[in-house]
Amino acid sequence: NAGVMQNPRHLVRRRGQEARLRCSPMKGHSHVYWYRQLPEEGLKFMVYLQKENIIDESGMPKERFSAEFPKEGPSILRIQQVVRGDSAAYFCASSGQKYQETQYFGPGTRLLVL
Amino acid sequence: GENVEQHPSTLSVQEGDSAVIKCTYSDSASNYFPWYKQELGKGPQLIIDIRSNVGEKKDQRIAVTLNKTAKHFSLHITETQPEDSAVYFCAASGSSNTGKLIFGQGTTLQVKP
Numbered sequence: 677n678a679g680v681m682q683n684p685r686h687l688v689r690r691r692g693q694e695a696r697l698r699c700s701p702m703k704g705h706s707h708v709y710w711y712r713q714l715p716e717e718g719l720k721f722m723v724y725l726q727k728e729n730i731i732d733e734s735g736m737p738k739e740r741f742s743a744e745f746p747k748e749g750p751s752i753l754r755i756q757q758v759v760r761g762d763s764a765a766y767f768c769a770s771s772g773q774k775y776q777e778t779q780y781f782g783p784g785t786r787l788l789v790l
Numbered sequence: 791g792e793n794v795e796q797h798p799s800t801l802s803v804q805e806g807d808s809a810v811i812k813c814t815y816s817d818s819a820s821n822y823f824p825w826y827k828q829e830l831g832k833g834p835q836l837i838i839d840i841r842s843n844v845g846e847k848k849d850q851r852i853a854v855t856l857n858k859t860a861k862h863f864s865l866h867i868t869e870t871q872p873e874d875s876a877v878y879f880c881a882a883s884g885s886s887n888t889g890k891l892i893f894g895q896g897t898t899l900q901v902k903p
Contacts, residue, residue: 718796721890732888734890781834
């Protein structure tokens, strides 16, 4: 049973470019969460999605950031016009049921903005 | 707002000793408290969790205790081994009940052989 998969593992972008981060949840899981980890800090919640629905985006910056989880395919976290402050590790987690609340994390995507 | 405080930020112990990490949460509605271990360059790995209807849970060398009145919960690792060296994060479920987790700042545990 494959775990949560994320790609790419490392991504380098120049300021102003777009970054697309992908997350495939564990088999059978339909709930996806995105977290951001700045260097030497804990994880900060960004967004929670179910298939085709955004349930909670209270942690998403108001501009440049968006997320989706289509009916088919992986969840995508999109960052437009990246700035140096976006450099961080972005982790995706999945769970089987909301109220189960056990979240399993992927290996993360490390974004570096030059 | 929702907040989780974690202490200490760094912890160094001798192999075989015990390690204790403590967390305090702010939202009395939180009812789920997982602990994650993160090794360098990897994603967080769930090691143990506890729900608010339980005061203590144990899994081999790892135990977690929860005091809902004081809004404290702690991780206890006994007979530490060098491979226990990592960053440990506590978390509490957010009050919105969407499954969102609020994380502590992390504790870097070093186990000296």
